[in-house]
Amino acid sequence: MPRSFLVKKYYSNKKPYYRENQLESQSAFVPESFPRAELPTSNNSSALTCYPTSQFFNSDDTLPAPLSPITPVSLSPSPLGPLDLSSSPSSSSGSEEEEDGGRTSDPPSPDIIQHIYHCLHCSNSYTSLSALSHHQLSHCAPLQQTPSLPAEVPVRPAFHCKHCPKEYTSLGALKMHIRSHTLPCVCPTCGKAFSRPWLLRGHIRTHTGERPFACQHCNRAFADRSNLRAHLQTHSEVKKYQCGSCARTFSRMSLLHKHNASGCCPAS
DNA sequence: CTGGGGACGGGGCCC
DNA sequence: TGGGCCCCGTCCCCA
Numbered sequence: 001m002p003r004s005f006l007v008k009k010y011y012s013n014k015k016p017y018y019r020e021n022q023l024e025s026q027s028a029f030v031p032e033s034f035p036r037a038e039l040p041t042s043n044n045s046s047a048l049t050c051y052p053t054s055q056f057f058n059s060d061d062t063l064p065a066p067l068s069p070i071t072p073v074s075l076s077p078s079p080l081g082p083l084d085l086s087s088s089p090s091s092s093s094g095s096e097e098e099e100d101g102g103r104t105s106d107p108p109s110p111d112i113i114q115h116i117y118h119c120l121h122c123s124n125s126y127t128s129l130s131a132l133s134h135h136q137l138s139h140c141a142p143l144q145q146t147p148s149l150p151a152e153v154p155v156r157p158a159f160h161c162k163h164c165p166k167e168y169t170s171l172g173a174l175k176m177h178i179r180s181h182t183l184p185c186v187c188p189t190c191g192k193a194f195s196r197p198w199l200l201r202g203h204i205r206t207h208t209g210e211r212p213f214a215c216q217h218c219n220r221a222f223a224d225r226s227n228l229r230a231h232l233q234t235h236s237e238v239k240k241y242q243c244g245s246c247a248r249t250f251s252r253m254s255l256l257h258k259h260n261a262s263g264c265c266p267a268s
Numbered sequence: 269c270t271g272g273g274g275a276c277g278g279g280g281c282c283c
Numbered sequence: 284t285g286g287g288c289c290c291c292g293t294c295c296c297c298a
Binding site for chain 2: 286289290292293294
């Protein structure tokens with residue numbers, strides 16, 4: 001089993017830098033209780049909502065009706081049918097792993113399809129999703145504003161991941177995050193899946209033995225640039241990470257954390 | 269216990 | 284706007 005699937009632990013004195021909410025989600029998706037959001041697919045009838053639930057439903061998702069206390073604002077592309085942000089009509093979440101290493105796992109531009117987007121909060125119509133989204137902020141704002149905020153300064157909408165509690169202020173950020181759940185980049189050798197193509201490329205080097213990152217001070221080479229960077233610290237007399245109490249330096253943050261945890265630095 | 273290597277993930281920047 | 288890449292960081296294993 002790949003190490004990345006093992007349960008990870010965190011240093012108690014430091015906030016996890018990432019994955020704070022998705023530790024379990026790689027192997028087991030989360031509970032229905034989280035507000036869900038998903039990227040539109042070719043054959044879903046997307047409902048882009050205002051905060052707190054930006055909900056998109058995949059056709060293969062058996063989701064209950066939106067959990068939001070707010071009536072979802074359906075995009076009503078007309079007259080051509082459901083919103084189609086996907087270029088490949090045959091695409092589905094089940095076919096993603098057959099893609100090209102992840103370059104094109106995301107739905108393509110909708111420009112090729114002419115839609116009119118109606119806001120269900122009012123009678124306005126827009127010719128682009130972005131225009132509608134922008135307009136919808138004006139409906140979203142009052143739901144999030146504190147009383148002190150002026151009405152014309154809407155709070156940015158939240159795009160919720162359907163797999164975990166994370167939320168993002170842009171659809172692009174959400175799409176990138178969702179890749180960490182869908183893992184569209186699959187190693188042809190071992191089948192391990194990754195969220196991004198370059199992660200897969202780095203992984204493939206573990207099969208090929210390629211080590212393109214060479215140390216200029218010794219004969220070692222590394223498959224990963226970060227590992228080379230860490231290695232270079234071992235050639236330095238003064239390491240990058242210094243203990244605040246004893247001035248001892250370490251080549252890695254993790255070593256400094258271990259050092260602190262071992263008791264050099266009383267809780268400060 | 270410590271130091272180092274291997275593998276990997278996320279945010280941010282650039283194109 | 285999205286993909287590629289870099290940087291920083293984490294976690295685990297092993298000597």
